Amino acid sequence: MTDTLASPNSAPQRRQLKADAAAALLKRRYASERLFKVLGLGALLLTASFLVILLTNIVTKSIPAFSEHVVNLDVVIDPKVVDPEGKRDSATLLAADYASLTRAAIMSAIPGIEGRNPRRALTSLLSSGAADDLRERVVADPSIIGTTIKMPLLFSDDVDLYLKGSSSVTSQENGSSDLTASDVKGDITLTGAEGTFAKLVAQLESENAEVSPETGARLLTPLLPSRLIEINGGLVKLASVTPTTATGTTLIPLTSSGVAKAGSWQLDTYAQPESRRKSSDQDIAFIETLRDKGAIERNFNWRFFTSGDSREAELAGIRGALVGTAWTLLVTLIICLPIGVLAAIYLEEFAPKNKLTDIIEVNINNLAAVPSIVFGLLGLSVFLNFFGLPRSAPLVGGLVLALLVLPTIIIASRAAIKAVPPSIREAAIGLGASHQQAVFHHVLPLAMPGIMTGTIIGMAHALGETAPLLMIGMIAFIVDVPDTMTDAATVLPVQIFLWSDLPEAAFQQRTAAAIVVLLGFLFLMNGAAIWLRNKFERRW
Amino acid sequence: MTVVYFSALALLTVTAYFLASSHSAAVSARGQRLHSLPAYHGLLAVSLVIAPMLILWVIGTPLISNLALSNALNLFPTDVQTDSLKSGTALRDVQSFAAGQRSGEASDVLRSAADTYSTWMTTGTYALLAAGIAAALLGIGTSLRLVSPTFRARTHFERFVRIILIACAGVAVLTTIGIVASVLTETLRFFFDPNIKGRPGVLDFLFGTEWNPQQAMRADQGDIKSAYGFLPLLTGTLLITFIAMCLAGPLGLLSAIYLAEYATPQIRRYAKPVLEILAGIPTVVLGFFAALTVAPMIRGYGEAIGLDVASESALAAGLVMGMMIIPFISSLSDDVINAVPQSLRDGAYALGATKSEAIKQVVLPAALPGVVSAFMLAISRAIGETMIVVMAAGLAAKLTLNPLDAVTTITVQIKTILVGDQEFDSAKTLAAFALGFVLFFVTLVLNIIALRIVRKYREQYD
Secondary structure, eight states, X not given: OHHHHOOSSOHHHHHHXXXXXXXXXXXXHHHHHHHHHHHHHHHHHHHHHHHXXXXXXXXXXXXXXXXXXXXXXXXXOOHHHHOTTOOOOHHHHHHSOHHHHHHHHHHHHSTTOOSHHHHHHHHTTBOHHHHHHHHHHHHHOGGGTTSEXXXXXXXXXXXXHHHTTOSOOEEEEEXXXXXXXXXXXXXXXXXXXXXXXXXXXXXXXXXXXXXXXXXXXXXXXXXXXXXXXXXXXXXXXEEEEOSSEEEEEEEEOOSOOEEEOTTSSEEEEESSOGXXXXXXXXXXXXXXXXXXXXXXXXXXXXXXXXXXXXXXXXXXXXXXXXXXXXXXXXXXXXXXXXXXXXXXXXXXXIOOSSHHHHHHHHHHHHHTTSOHHHHHHHIIIIIIIISOOOTTOHHHHHHHHHHHHHHHHHHHHHHHHHHSOHXXXXXXXXXXXXXXXXXXXXXXXXHHHHHHXXXXXXXXXXXXXXXXXXXXXXXXXXXXXXXXXXXXXXXXXXXXXXXXXXXXXXXHHHHHHHHHHHHHHHHHHHHHHHHHHHHHOOOO | OHHHHHHHHHHHHHHHHXXXXXXXXXXXXXXXXXXXXXXXXXXHHHHHHHHHHHHHHHHHHHHHHHHHHHHHHTTSOHHHHHOHHHHHHHHHHHHHHHTTOOOSOOOHHHHHHHHHHHHHHHHHHHHHHHHHHHHHHHHHHHHHHHOSTTOOHHHHHHHHHHHHHHHHHHHHHHHHHHHHHHHHHHHHHHHHOTTSXXXXXXXXXXXXXXXXXXXXXXXXXXXXXXXXXXXXXXXXXXXXXXXXXXXXXXXXXXXXXXXIIIOOHHHHHHHHHHHHHHHHSOHHHHHHHIIIIIHHHHHXXXXXXXXXXXXXXXXXXXXXXXXXXXXXHHHHHHHHHHHSOHHHHHHHHHTTOOHHHHIIIIIHHHHHXXXXXXXXXXXXXXXXXXXXXXXXXXXXXXXXXXXXXXXXXXXXXXXXXXXXXXXXXXXXXXXXXXXXXXXXXXXXXXXXXXXHHHHHHHHHHO
């Protein structure tokens, strides 16, 4: 440094130069200091933002799954369908065709629908769960047979998604001149004054709609946004348009044919083409009619927490997985808590310092880092194939998870036991206690909060574990809620994995909702561990 | 029956405790001073009840069911008895018929076999119950007879407890032995069992470039050629691990440095839980995020700038795996940096170093072994991670280093092969165990080296 600055100038000048260079160097060094600090903070903030993005992403995805849409309809419980012989016994009541009753209920809500396809479209708006709900209600109270009850009927998942607004944007404009309808149902023609549909034709031209070679009208295909006309209490889906006339199919029958005044009919546009959404124009027409009647209601989705898995997204719930998780974790806890604590006591208090103890210690540390899927292989070949335990059972899942979290619990328990000062032990032994009495009567109770904290953290780890459980077959599609620890069952993380594979949007929302429930449990457990630590931790 | 047995066990345990402790209390009340407190006589009696009853149950239950099954099997014709597949089906039929779960027609053989089976099962369980109770009563009798001034009940009980403690500590060792034994035997069968069709040689496995475990199930599918070349899986695993480390390495280390050297206690108080929460998020959740949010996003960006991105790209899986590893690296490095003695920093400051110069030129070199071992543990974590790659990486075993392509990993293949029904004699199933062995071996080596580095490094400053 001094070499470069050496010059024939006078001493003060040289000192000045040196100070300048030093100042510049110092400035650079401070700049790099600041840069380093900012980099560190940036890394930390980036990491935190990952967490925030992850959680917001999942929570926003999950929100729709926590509500469901139902339609309140009058259901006529026809004794001829439910119980033709009047026996009122549960076998008859359970076997009856309730789906025909719910179908009849929704058919009577929108009268005048004819034709096979529209009728089918209308009845398939309801979920098959609607009939199950009705069956449950009738079996619980057979006295309602023969009466008409008002009850909420569950929609199918596609309708539910439409109502939650994840499809089609609509816009509406009032008609500018009078319009005459040729008929009330079927394919009809709407005739208006010159230029009634001029704007629509111009729009269609810009959307490159095909032109019919015979009439010169613009044709609306399912690839284009749908145009519908609300007129005389009915709804017409347009198929072809000229500036003066439009032809189309009635989705909802008109109350009368004839002239509708300017402003009393509307042109609706569904921006998303029919071919690109789940709900057809016919479905939407029915849903909107029901909505206009005020029959549709949005409820909290209790079903999600009270029912088992299902192939129908709107019926699928996490109760089976929750109960399976509870069984599995129970087995895990029963096995790994005593074994872990006793092993820790042995290693910390009684084990002689020799080669064997060393091997056990190294072994426990390595076991803690073995990939979880390898424990699944162990479970598969030892518990299932060698001992012949049942596949998919919480018993086996619990055993595998117990082995998986055992090192965690042993390490945490050892730390807790080690933290108890030797004076406690020595005092007990000095008063005549045996070594075991000193440990079990004095050291262990004092180490208990630390052991409990470690156990809760270990159980939280077990709660989130998926891979080893896939290996032992806890991945089957299981509708029933398991009653014992040898029934086939699944657990919450596996349920999440199963649902995440399904293509339906409704299932993806449910996956996110199940994740929210899982994370909720994890936060609760970790919160409990932190609370325990803060409340009972003692500094000696 | 299990319930009856264990109720008997519980009842006898309580009885034993009260009988033995009250008897010894009575003896000492008569003026004979006993070595141990009555409670220890009671506990010794309890251990003399529980131990024999549990041992009998563990040995007896499978013995009875095997006896019953083999006697039932004897009633079937010889061709069923010798064919392992047919006899397995027959025995399942017998069991379900005996349990009353089977509806419909049953042949005479099945009916009589089921009768034999249930007779043997009933007799056996009653015999077991009787033997258990007899053993327990014997235990109680012994413990009552042993009460005397010279008998040291506590010493004997503590010896019993010590055996239990050793057994519990041994479970961890047994687990390792179980893992090694199960994975290793299947792997050896995969390579050397002559009865396995389509098994590869060891060299074909280690250096083969094609992986296709599918096997012809029927004769008309004869053209499916299965191949067990391990290289595509290895490159896929390493590619994803590399991407993950590129994200997690710098971020984890920098945030650890910031937390250890710059952060105020206030920032630490908020930053630590954030990292802990990130570390505690189940991997299935991260997999969902990778598959449904990150992968489509990367695909979208890639297409916007004209790149061809697979819908299940290695990049998406790697980035999310990096997110998983950041807290792991940062908390391990944080500990290591904090363990560097303050005197080293003070020395650097005294020579005029700025804080960052002290960190870069003094603290980090001192902490280097620890940081290296943290990275190694993180790599072993990434290699063994399953759910993220199962959900976000593909199944196509391609030998590529392009991060935008779909790749597959060791864990994905294990999961794909073993989920669903599998027969234990096919090369395909055994291949999964061979992969499991490789995984276990690689992570074990990484861990041992890492732990050794940490241990060596700690000794320097203590």
